[in-house]
Amino acid sequence: MGVDTPGPAPAADPVEDFAADVFSRRCTSREALEHVTGKWALLAVTALLESPHRFGELRRRVDGVSEKMLSQSLQTLERDGWVHREVRSTIPPHVEYRLTDAGRELAPRLLDLVRFVEGAMPAVHAARAARS
Amino acid sequence: MGVDTPGPAPAADPVEDFAADVFSRRCTSREALEHVTGKWALLAVTALLESPHRFGELRRRVDGVSEKMLSQSLQTLERDGWVHREVRSTIPPHVEYRLTDAGRELAPRLLDLVRFVEGAMPAVHAARAARS
């Protein structure tokens, strides 16, 4: 397209890389998507939809998660703006995690997915059993 | 199990493990969820929502995926009953992947998630930049 356009039409505008589509290798949304759909991140966000949680509460709620992975997931979620972390410097320390506005838009979609897959489990087991 | 249960009230019915909730460590739905939200699986399912694809077509559509990972993801998706694989034993071979009925219920939820995250990318970048 427009091979010889000398005018102000930058073909490779860096801003366009933002919203592009996930099917493109370089699209940054792919990374963000992975953060959100990560094994523990998904469960943490879903749990936070119910109510704010403290670290230990989340740890108990998301059964099986290690402190390291929960901490790591929460940091990534905070960095991408889905979760807010509030620290109260008391003794003992009190840290609370809650969804941001963006997170409150995201979480229902994840919950919907979770619920659907839960409901589809009989079919999934049937499919697995079907093939000899 | 049910050693001395005379009545028809089995407390620990093994069938109940199925639909339980993902927050429980032993819940099988957690595994199924991971299969579906996997990096490549998610993109493959989303691509198949548009139309059936051949292996090579999918490979080109899902930019950056290796043959190995695509093959692996598709096998898992087929095993769990989201995707159907149809082989035509011609020369050269012709294999087509399409969503099952269950897959056609699943895919829109994933696509919705993808679209939402794509749209939220400006906010995500802003959140990342916000913290020094």
Place this chain on the structure above:
DNA sequence: CGGGATCCGTTAAGATACTG
């Protein structure tokens, strides 16, 4: 209580080559 730092085994992922 809420993590950060470190160590280390397990698994996932990518590149490459080969087959029906």
Place this chain on the structure above:
DNA sequence: CAGTATCTTAACGGATCCCG
């Protein structure tokens, strides 16, 4: 064309110890 087999490398993930 549509994969499988093999190998190497990178990332994940858990356990442990420690500090504010």
